[in-house]
Amino acid sequence: MTLKQATIAVHSGLNTDKQYGCVSSPIYLSSTYNFINFKEPRIHDYSRRINPTRDLIQKALSELEKGVGAVLTNTGMSAIHLIMMSFLTPHSLLIAPYDCYGGSYRLFYSMNQRNAYHVKFINQSDISALNIAFEKKPNLILIESPSNPLLRVVDITNICKLAREVGAISVVDNTFMTPVLQNPISLGADLVVHSCTKYISGHSDVLAGVIIAKDPELINKLTWWANNIGVTAAAFDSYLLLRSLRTLIPRIETAQNNALKIIEYLKRQKLVKKIYHPSLIENVGYQYAMKQQRGFGAILSFEFDGNDKLLKLFLNSLKLFTLAESLGGVESLISHPSSMTHAGMSSEAKSIAGISEMLLRISVGIEDHEDLINDLDNAFEIISDSI
Structure with missing residues (x-):
């Protein structure tokens, strides 16, 4: 963790209140916001799409992971599902670790059964298995490093390089490491996902997930789909994550x-x-x-x-x-x-x-x-x- 990252974590959301000068950010619980005039909305119009409190934690997590933007969702699994929803079709191929988190495995397997997309589970530590998988021109690869629960570590840089060569989107689940111990975007990943329920929250009292992107086009698509299917996180949960981030x-x-x-x-x-x-x-x-x-x-x-x-x-x-x-x-x-x-x-x-x-x-x-x-x-x- 660099000094800059430590400062981001501690100072996230502080001193942003222009009305009263609150050191800690207020919680913006309003679900809707008035228009300035006819056909003249504010930046914030409806909290499912955009919320001031959620904006702050998204910005902080994006900066910590060295991305260009983030989408905070209501659970870690909804973050995973949002990625698949945004970038995969019935003809798409997802490459996933054979030893991934059980919830991710269940989601991918069940969606494959419904023909929402195709999934291939492989041992990502096996170079031969990786090469065979990439010959099939996958659309997206999920990397979990270290894996859950066997803590297997894979070469993120090499896998992301192989993904780029075939035009696949690379996603790294960084829940175990957090931005403190690993930054996958710096290693070549297109997207980083966290279950914020875990270390980002750190107090077993919040359900949330986040996706951070290295490219504005990716974050724009994720933001559109998050609003479309309604998986964005609540304002109070966003506030709790801001509080927790300062002790991460x-x-x-x-x-x-x-x-x-x-x-x-x-x-x-x-x-x-x-x-x-x-x-x-x-x-x-x-x-x-x-x-x-x-x-x-x-x-x-x-x-x-x-x-x-x-x-x-x-x-x-x-x-x-x-x-x-x-x-x-x-x-x-x-x-x-x-x-x-x-x-x-x-x-x-x-x-x-x-x-x-x-x-x-x-x-x-x-x-x-x-x-x-x-x-x-x-x-x-x-x-x-x-x-």
Whole structure:
């Protein structure tokens, strides 16, 4: 994170009030705005299309991701859907990661079944699979790096280059890294998407998504479709995201440092078969993480070496880690991807992607790392005593 980006994050929306001089931006809750005169609308006429509070967070996120504009939507999935709605037709081909977020997989698979567009799921770490996919002249490729939940990292620059060569739009889901740790537009991406529900919000109290574009033509099309289908975010949610953005950097830094300490602890546990995190040299794409990321993030996964009974006991023994979906909040969460975030994938698809029944994903929060490790240690001790 550069000094300029840090300033953008902290000062987003501050001192914009011309009427009263409020330091924090007011919330513009009005749904409609009067016309100056007959056939003479204001810049803001109806809040589904454009809202002053939403304008501020869109501008801030666009600047943080080094784009030219942004569209804030009401959920992360509506942001993904908006991209597909804007650029794909029944004859279009989408290339998606075989190990992507379960909600994205479910959307693409179901829309493919309805012939809204065609989708091909591939291992984007496999150069041969990528080359074969691009020979089919796809219209759009979605990149998820690191992937959810196995934290695989791919070469964003190379994939975006291959996309440009065939005229495809490249989209990077940057939810795990945030603008603090990675800027895909600088690596060649056309669009960047975030589930703002996660780290951008950081408090598990907002649903939102955002798309940032590197080209004005792309953002104009997305803006038109967002208004057309009505997926823009509400004013109050926009205000909450502005508030949260000001603490994004210290939250990410604290959570990431906690994650690294937890990984060192997990390495010593007999009931942990394998750990997934971009900081580990054996992790898929470690060499690319070192090149394109400014940090490794606070999401990690691990294979529990046990059975369903022991896994249930382990999860029930945790006190500080909450068993819940989602990620990126100030509190630490643990989830079972196979039955939770990726339940929408078939057993075959999960098997191909490497999502096992013993896989657990942790979203590390900003609590004291010793407390978190003690909580894990207590749960592992209970398991060991029961064997």
